[in-house]
Structure formats: structure tokens, C-alpha cells
Amino acid sequence: MTAATTRRGIVIGGGIAGLVAARDLAVAGVPVVLLEAGDRLGGQVRRHSVGGIELDAGAEAFATRTSVVADLATELGLGPDIVAPEPAGAWLYSGDGRALPLPATSLLGVPASPFDAAVTRIVGRRAAIRAGLDALLPVRVGASSRTLGELVRRRMGASVVEKLVAPVAGGVHSTHPDELLLEQVAPGLLAALAAEGSLARAVRALRGSAIAGSAVAGIRGGIVRLVDELQADLERRGADIRLGARVDEVRADGVLVGGRLLSGVVVVAAPGLVAPAESRTTTLATLVLDSAELDSAPRGSGVLVARNSRVRARALTHQTAKWSWLAERAAGRHVVRLSYESASPDLRDVARTDAAELLGVGLSPGQVLDFATVEWARAVRRPPVPGVAQVGEAVAGTGLASVVAQARAQAAGLLGWLLGGPLRGPRGRGESAKPKSRSVVPGKENNTE
Ligand SMILES: Cc1cc2nc3c(=O)[nH]c(=O)nc-3n(C[C@H](O)[C@H](O)[C@H](O)COP(=O)(O)OP(=O)(O)OC[C@H]3O[C@@H](n4cnc5c(N)ncnc54)[C@H](O)[C@@H]3O)c2cc1C
Known part of the structure; x- marks a missing residue:
């Protein structure tokens, strides 16, 4: 379906939420400008290379409590690459230092x-x-x-x-x-x-009979492929994607970016822009290990750590035991990822000793073939600001399932308002035409841009 509007949609923030909202507007025929402050799209979904193995540096799975992420992946042609984690189950490291299957x-x-x-x-x-x-x-x-x-x-x-x-x-x-x-x-x-x-x-x-500790799925090659496909789809539809474009202010008639006013209907997908956003940090430490002891996946897909235990890591994922596509890429090596609430200069050693303790194996410094750390700031959920269309973690809650569902609902609502009258969703899913919250109404489009 194509929109009978020449009004421009301006989406601020190129994380998953902004990409999804922008794409749904573009699919409906709305001209879209996507403004991203950083030098790449994806936000908390990105790839990195550790020991020469390309893998997700942030989100690595999506919750399957609804089909919303799988539906999106399927629309983007990734349906055949949706994969379940290996049925290994997860473990718990208790406050008194015992590793127990969940x-x-x-x-x-x-x-x-x-x-x-x-x-x-x-x-x-x-x-x-x-x-x-x-x-x-x-x-x-x-x-x-x-x-x-x-x-x-x-x-x-x-x-x-x-x-x-x-x-x-x-x-x-x-x-x-x-x-x-x-x-x-x-x-x-x-x-x-x-x-x-x-x-x-x-x-x-x-x-039903879901697997211990998880109700998630992944994408062969990494969740980051969602970003690749969203970007490619937006480009095919002629969206104007601008990197390095930090928006300074949202106004009634558009947004201020680099001192210039860009007019249009605004969707805010950047936390902290229209209301102060509290954030909490997570530091991920990824280890590539040479360890035959890990071949049997002694702790299944990974270990969750009880708060009062002496291990500093909050959780460990044995990624090559969890995802068979990654095990193939790693060619006999093991990839283990630990999450921490804060970074520290000695994290390589801390992560190695935590991994040994949580996995119940010996790990010498020589067995660590490579190591990488990534620090993340994650927005804490807050109530939306009335009168502004907002999507993303700060208003939807954490996780791709929540973020994608809310972004699509907001885009559908905005389209209903833009086009007037009843509207079926961008994919004809019959979503409500009424905007949940309305964007700042565009002024006359006679401004600088
Ligand atoms: C380590 C880690 C692991 C995770 N694992 C999972 C997982 O396995 N499964 C899962 O479902 N979820 C996971 N999550 C959560 C999930 O990744 C996020 O909830 C989701 O990606 C948030 O998307 P977003 O678009 O709302 O925000 P973000 O990804 O934070 O995107 C916001 C974007 O806005 C841009 N921006 C900010 N300010 C401006 C401005 N003024 N102008 C222009 N642009 C701006 C930023 O540069 C950024 O690109 C994980 C998160 C982290 C950090």
C-alpha cells in the first residue's frame, strides 16, 4: 500500500526501533529521513570480530513469547535463517558457589x-x-x-x-x-x-516443553543481520539515511540538526532527546578459548549468577554451545561471553577466572586466544512524553521483542494519522488507525530543508 501523502517522516535514532519505524513508514510510501548520531546503524545491535570470528557484540537472541521479531525477520527475507538455540539448557551459579541445572x-x-x-x-x-x-x-x-x-x-x-x-x-x-x-x-x-x-x-x-532457561531464537550469522537487511530495505525504498547527524532539539515543526531546521513529522527513537533518560551500563567480555574440556558443554548454553555469589560476572553464555552456526565459524575454538555491571582494567583476567569457575574447568592465560570488551549504556524505561511519537527501549522496555512491537504499533498509528481515516498496518495486519501518541505536528514545509 502506498501513502497518499508527501509529508516527510523524520526518524531520529538508527537503532532497531528507529530502523523498524522508518521502514514501516517507507513501506507505506512516506518519504523518510533517518538521522543517526553515530557512524553506523543498529545502536545496541552490532557485530564485532574476536579471534577473527564475526559475532554479535550486543543482542544475540530475541524472545519468542510473540512472533513479532520472527515476523519482521521473515519480511526481510531472513525467515529460513531463524534458528533455535541448541537444546542444552542453562545453569545457575548459586550464592553458595554451586553450579546447578535450571x-x-x-x-x-x-x-x-x-x-x-x-x-x-x-x-x-x-x-x-x-x-x-x-x-x-x-x-x-x-x-x-x-x-x-x-x-x-x-x-x-x-x-x-x-x-x-x-x-x-x-x-x-x-x-x-x-x-x-x-x-x-x-x-x-x-x-x-x-x-x-x-x-x-x-x-x-x-x-509447553520449552528449553531450560530460554524462550528465545537467533539468526544464523547473528542478530546483526536484521540491521543489515533493514538498512538495505530502506535504501531500496529511497530513504534518506544520514549518519553523524545528531539531533539537538525536537520542535513543533521538525528537528534541529547541525543548526538547521529539518521539517516533517517526527518519530523519536533516540533515548534522552525529549526527556532525560536514565541509563545503566553493561560491560560484555568475550573470550575465545582453546579448551577441549569445553567440547562437552559442561554448563549447557550458559550460567546465570545469583546476586550474592562471589563471582563478579552476572551471567555467562557459552556461545558456541548455544549457536551451532557460531560453533561452525569458530572451528573447534570456544566463544564465551560474560556480562558485568562495570568495566575494570583487569577484566581479561577476571573474565578468565570467572569463566573457569562458572564452567567448572581449568583455564590458563595461554588458553585465552583472544579477548574483547564492549561497554553498553541501556536506557531505563520511563513514561512517554505526551504529544511526541517515541519508540525504542526508553519507552518500550528492554529487548527486541518489546522494542519492535512498540515501534511497529507507533508507526501504524502515525500512518493512520498522516493518511487520515482508517488504515490497515503497513503490512496489512489491520492495526489500529489511531495514533497512540501523536507526533509533533509538522508546520509548513517551507523551512531550510
Ligand atoms: C549487551 C547487550 C545485550 C543484549 N542482548 C539482548 C538479547 O539477547 N535479546 C534482546 O532482545 N535484547 C537484547 N538487548 C537489548 C536490545 O539490544 C535493545 O533493547 C534494543 O536494541 C534497543 O534498541 P533501540 O533502537 O531502542 O535503542 P538503541 O539501540 O540504543 O538505539 C538508539 C540510537 O539512537 C541514536 N541516537 C541517540 N541520540 C541521538 C540523537 N540526539 N540524534 C540522533 N541519533 C541519536 C544512538 O546513536 C543509537 O544508534 C541487549 C542489549 C545489550 C546492550
Whole structure:
């Protein structure tokens, strides 16, 4: 479908959110300018090369709780390259220094079977019995919870929250379960509780027989291929992509970039531009290792670390055990990625010793074939500013599934407003025509540009 408008869409920020919003506008025939402050597109999705192996430097998977990212990848021709992680399962490194397999089926650490031996090993027998009470409690208990922590505490007890859900959900969202809103991180869980009668059965219903510790998929060659394809698609559609274009200010009639006013309908995909954005840092340390002991993937796809443990890393991913395409690329070497809350000059050694401890193997300095670190700032979610079309992590929450869904909904709403009258979504998905929040209304397009 092509838009009957000559109004220009100006998208600020070339991360996934901006790219997706820009593409949906362009698909509908809206002329698009994409302004990115940096020298490349993708934001937190980018590649790097460690030991000569090209791999994701940021996001490496997407949540499959909805099909939104898979749908996008399929539209971009990447459908055949969507891959499931290897069915190895994930582990937990407990506060008292034990490595324990995570329960076979869980949702953000909420177990589908409280009496599973893996749950008992992690939380202890008494806490497992308390968790089992979930099956007997009236369905109304916890039914009005706002956060994941509150729901699990009420249905299964505090130990399950702290020892199981906190490390697993924290590994995904870097936030304690008491701050994770159910509607955002586990939509459908309360409805499933009402339908199934217990939290464990609700998890079972939602997860089926999913793999331990993960409900994600990846893309052969890296998530970064989404950026490559979005950029190529935008270019094919004639979008005007400007790198090194930092927007200084959003105005009623457009945006100020490099002291010049660019007029059009604005979509803000850059955190911190229309409202102060708090951010938290994550440092990733990637090690390429020569270790036959790791061939058997002793900790499956990786290890989540309990808060009160002596290991500094928050999580470890054994990437070559998780993704077969990467194992092929690594040709016998192992790629391990650890995440930290802060950087330090001795990170190479810290990461090596943490990896040895978490994986339960010996790792000498000579076995580290290469090492790379990347520091990231991630926007903390805040309420949107009224009257401005905003997309991206700061308003949608972290993770590609949330970011892509919100960007597409905003683009569809904006298109409805731009074109007037009822509108089917850019892909004819019949999305609402009404903008959720309206962009700054463009003024007369007689300005400098
Ligand atoms: C280490 C790491 C691992 C992750 N792993 C996963 C994962 O496995 N799965 C998952 O789903 N999610 C993961 N995430 C989260 C996910 O990558 C992000 O939620 C998502 O990429 C955010 O996209 P965004 O477009 O909202 O923001 P960003 O990617 O931050 O993009 C914002 C863009 O705006 C630009 N910009 C900023 N200010 C201006 C300005 N004034 N003018 C013009 N441009 C500007 C920036 O340069 C940037 O390119 C991970 C994140 C990190 C850091």
C-alpha cells in the first residue's frame, strides 16, 4: 500500500526501533529521513570480530513469547535463517558457589513443576514444599499482582523469587522481579493463572516443553543481520539515511540538526532527546578459548549468577554451545561471553577466572586466544512524553521483542494519522488507525530543508 501523502517522516535514532519505524513508514510510501548520531546503524545491535570470528557484540537472541521479531525477520527475507538455540539448557551459579541445572521448564525462572528435583536443589526442600502450595491456593491469591516478584512471592514463596526468578529474570532484564511489570515481561501469565488455577500450570500452559532457561531464537550469522537487511530495505525504498547527524532539539515543526531546521513529522527513537533518560551500563567480555574440556558443554548454553555469589560476572553464555552456526565459524575454538555491571582494567583476567569457575574447568592465560570488551549504556524505561511519537527501549522496555512491537504499533498509528481515516498496518495486519501518541505536528514545509 502506498501513502497518499508527501509529508516527510523524520526518524531520529538508527537503532532497531528507529530502523523498524522508518521502514514501516517507507513501506507505506512516506518519504523518510533517518538521522543517526553515530557512524553506523543498529545502536545496541552490532557485530564485532574476536579471534577473527564475526559475532554479535550486543543482542544475540530475541524472545519468542510473540512472533513479532520472527515476523519482521521473515519480511526481510531472513525467515529460513531463524534458528533455535541448541537444546542444552542453562545453569545457575548459586550464592553458595554451586553450579546447578535450571529446571527444564520455566518462565523467567518461575518453575512449571515446583517439585522438580532441579527446583529442590536450588531453593531447598522446605521452600520447594512452600512453592508446591501454589497448586492448593485459591486462584485469587496473587491474581491482582502488578509485578512478577509479587505474583511469585504470593503463589510460591520468597525463596523461589530470590533464588530462582531473580537470577533468571535478572539475566534477561537486569532488574529485580519486584520491579518487572507483569504486563510487560510476562503478558498472559495472569490470564493463564485464572484459566489454569495455579501458577505452575499457567507456566506449563504458556511454555509447553520449552528449553531450560530460554524462550528465545537467533539468526544464523547473528542478530546483526536484521540491521543489515533493514538498512538495505530502506535504501531500496529511497530513504534518506544520514549518519553523524545528531539531533539537538525536537520542535513543533521538525528537528534541529547541525543548526538547521529539518521539517516533517517526527518519530523519536533516540533515548534522552525529549526527556532525560536514565541509563545503566553493561560491560560484555568475550573470550575465545582453546579448551577441549569445553567440547562437552559442561554448563549447557550458559550460567546465570545469583546476586550474592562471589563471582563478579552476572551471567555467562557459552556461545558456541548455544549457536551451532557460531560453533561452525569458530572451528573447534570456544566463544564465551560474560556480562558485568562495570568495566575494570583487569577484566581479561577476571573474565578468565570467572569463566573457569562458572564452567567448572581449568583455564590458563595461554588458553585465552583472544579477548574483547564492549561497554553498553541501556536506557531505563520511563513514561512517554505526551504529544511526541517515541519508540525504542526508553519507552518500550528492554529487548527486541518489546522494542519492535512498540515501534511497529507507533508507526501504524502515525500512518493512520498522516493518511487520515482508517488504515490497515503497513503490512496489512489491520492495526489500529489511531495514533497512540501523536507526533509533533509538522508546520509548513517551507523551512531550510
Ligand atoms: C549487551 C547487550 C545485550 C543484549 N542482548 C539482548 C538479547 O539477547 N535479546 C534482546 O532482545 N535484547 C537484547 N538487548 C537489548 C536490545 O539490544 C535493545 O533493547 C534494543 O536494541 C534497543 O534498541 P533501540 O533502537 O531502542 O535503542 P538503541 O539501540 O540504543 O538505539 C538508539 C540510537 O539512537 C541514536 N541516537 C541517540 N541520540 C541521538 C540523537 N540526539 N540524534 C540522533 N541519533 C541519536 C544512538 O546513536 C543509537 O544508534 C541487549 C542489549 C545489550 C546492550
